[in-house]
Amino acid sequence: MKILVVSLLRLGDAIMLAPIVNGLARGRADARVDMLTFKPVDMLHAMMPNVRRWWTMDRQELQAGLGRADLPALTSFAVLDEQLRAIDAEKYDLIINLTQTHFSAYVMGLLKSPDRLGLTFDLKGQTHFHSPWFRHLNESLDGGPIFHFTDVFMHACGLGSARADWSMPATEKGGRGLGFVRESPRCLSDADFR
Amino acid sequence: MIEILEAEQGGAKVLRVDGCLTASRVAPVKEAREWLARRREFLDKVKTVFVLGLGSGHHVRALRESCRARIVVVEANADIVSMHAELGIVPADVQVLHADSLRALRGNERVRELVTASFVVLTHPASVARGAEVYHEFRRLLIGRDWGTLNWQWNMRNGPSLDGTTRISGEDQAPLTIYDLEQTELVQNSEEGERLVFKALRELVK
Numbered sequence: 001m002k003i004l005v006v007s008l009l010r011l012g013d014a015i016m017l018a019p020i021v022n023g024l025a026r027g028r029a030d031a032r033v034d035m036l037t038f039k040p041v042d043m044l045h046a047m048m049p050n051v052r053r054w055w056t057m058d059r060q061e062l063q064a065g066l067g068r069a070d071l072p073a074l075t076s077f078a079v080l081d082e083q084l085r086a087i088d089a090e091k092y093d094l095i096i097n098l099t100q101t102h103f104s105a106y107v108m109g110l111l112k113s114p115d116r117l118g119l120t121f122d123l124k125g126q127t128h129f130h131s132p133w134f135r136h137l138n139e140s141l142d143g144g145p146i147f148h149f150t151d152v153f154m155h156a157c158g159l160g161s162a163r164a165d166w167s168m169p170a171t172e173k174g175g176r177g178l179g180f181v182r183e184s185p186r187c188l189s190d191a192d193f194r
Numbered sequence: 195m196i197e198i199l200e201a202e203q204g205g206a207k208v209l210r211v212d213g214c215l216t217a218s219r220v221a222p223v224k225e226a227r228e229w230l231a232r233r234r235e236f237l238d239k240v241k242t243v244f245v246l247g248l249g250s251g252h253h254v255r256a257l258r259e260s261c262r263a264r265i266v267v268v269e270a271n272a273d274i275v276s277m278h279a280e281l282g283i284v285p286a287d288v289q290v291l292h293a294d295s296l297r298a299l300r301g302n303e304r305v306r307e308l309v310t311a312s313f314v315v316l317t318h319p320a321s322v323a324r325g326a327e328v329y330h331e332f333r334r335l336l337i338g339r340d341w342g343t344l345n346w347q348w349n350m351r352n353g354p355s356l357d358g359t360t361r362i363s364g365e366d367q368a369p370l371t372i373y374d375l376e377q378t379e380l381v382q383n384s385e386e387g388e389r390l391v392f393k394a395l396r397e398l399v400k
Contacts, residue, residue: 061235063398069369071235071314073338074347076372078312079239081391106394110387121393123386 001028004092004111006036006118008057008104014041016150017098018048019164020157024096025050027159036087036107047168055087084110098153100137117156131156196273198281207281209250211274216249216320226252230260233316237261242313244336246329247321248274248290251283257316258285266308268332270294270325296331300346309336310351339369372396 003024007014014037025033034053035042042056057080065076088111097108097118105127108120120128129135133156139146154160170178180192197210203221210216218225230253237243240263245254248269257265265288269275275292278284293299300306315336322329338344376396 058239059398061239062395064235066372066395066399069339070337072336072347073344073370073375075236075240075312075314076395077388077391079236080395081388082241082312083239084391101397102400103394103397106390106397110390110394121390123390 001031001094002090002092003031003033004036004055004087004090004095004113005033005051006095006097006099006104006107007041008036008038008099008101008107010038011041011044013099014044015168017153018166018168019150020096020098020153020159021048021050022165022167023154023159023162024157026165027162034090034092044168046171047174049169053090055083057083088112096157100134196277198277206252207250207283209274209277209281211271211324214320214324216274216324217252222250222252223256226256229253229319230256236312236314237263240312240314242266242308242311244268244308244313244315245318246315246332246336247318247325248278248284249318249321251278251281253316253318254284254288258288264308265289266291266304268293268299268305269321270328270332293332295328296335299332299335306350309347337369339371341370344370372399 005017005021005024007017014035021033021035025031032052033050034055035048035051036055036057039056039058039060042054045051045054062076062080065071065079084107092111092113094115094117095108095111095113096116097104097120100119102121105119105121108116108118109122117130118134120130122128133152136147136152137145137149150164151160154162154164177188177192180186180188195212199208199210199215199219200206201208201217201219201222204223206222208215208217208219208222237257238261242264243257243261243266245257245265245267248254248267248271254265254267267284267288267290269290269292272292272294275290278290284290289304291299291302291304293302313336315333317329317333334340335343335346338347372392372395376392
């Protein structure tokens with residue numbers, strides 16, 4: 001079963017999805033989990049070995065193509081359209097949107113799949129969640145959310161009874177960074193890892 | 195008149211056309227790499243890179259070495275195109291088109307086909323300096339940020355005609371942006387899927 005998890009926010013949001021990705025990958029013997037994120041977030045790939053293929057969108061580049069006079073007016077349109085077609089060619093059995101943004105909802109509406117979960121704007125502009133759990137994201141009690149969004153996503157994906165597996169294996173690069181910090185606590189730059 | 199000179203550093207060949215150098219006489223390869231480093235957007239995403247101006251070809255070679263997209267060079271001077279068979283700087287898988295007018299470029303079947311998919315446009319400054327007028331028109335056609343050229347590109351994609359109204363800001367000479375596209379007949383008449391792509395992109399600049 002080919003599953004695409006859509007997380008079109010920032011790095012920290014994608015890290016919080018580790019239990020869902022791990023749960024989906026282990027939920028079925030034939031499960032294959034891929035991710036779609038913005039570009040910098042794919043640095044997590046080494047720490048999420050359960051993700052087979054990592055698709056990335058370059059948000060800054062798409063934005064530049066929309067407004068900059070030296071780039072063709074239709075380049076962002078064509079690049080996004082072609083990338084979505086390439087993703088469609090993978091023929092995912094299930095697409096899960098774990099992002100609550102309009103952009104991700106439109107992307108969900110453009111991708112084709114027999115089964116989907118999460119915020120979607122269809123071609124007629126109608127909104128779908130495909131699970132009542134997503135509605136709990138907007139509920140609050142005494143000014144604060146009732147559920148943590150990771151728990152909402154766990155339940156929405158049918159993993160509510162599973163133990164949340166937050167494990168993310170250390171990488172060689174991360175190990176070197178930890179060594180530097182232990183030797184002399186300071187902010188690290190890319191040069192420290194070369 | 196076209197002359198072939200040798201660069202002072204490394205001995206790379208440099209063309210001089212009617213007394214004007216088409217690349218650095220000192221270090222043309224280094225110059226080409228620096229030119230490329232200034233414009234990297236979308237080079238690893240698009241299907242085609244149009245390069246306006248062949249010059250001595252070092253910039254095209256530098257582009258080929260770091261970009262997997264199809265490269266199409268548009269050169270207005272037929273003699274420069276002929277000379278490159280002798281020079282051997284431009285890789286064989288780069289397509290070089292000769293077009294000396296906007297009409298010729300618009301009518302080129304290869305160009306009409308390639309603008310239906312993703313592309314970017316790079317300009318070679320030394321070539322543009324020689325033939326400013328024609329390269330300016332080529333660039334305007336391919337950038338597509340006025341109604342006429344955008345309409346042409348959209349028609350190549352078999353899309354409906356643009357609405358005839360002016361841009362939102364009312365400044366006809368200013369380049370188009372996604373704000374204009376969102377409000378036009380182009381989007382209103384598009385297929386549902388295309389309309390949704392525009393709506394998605396619009397979210398990125400809210």
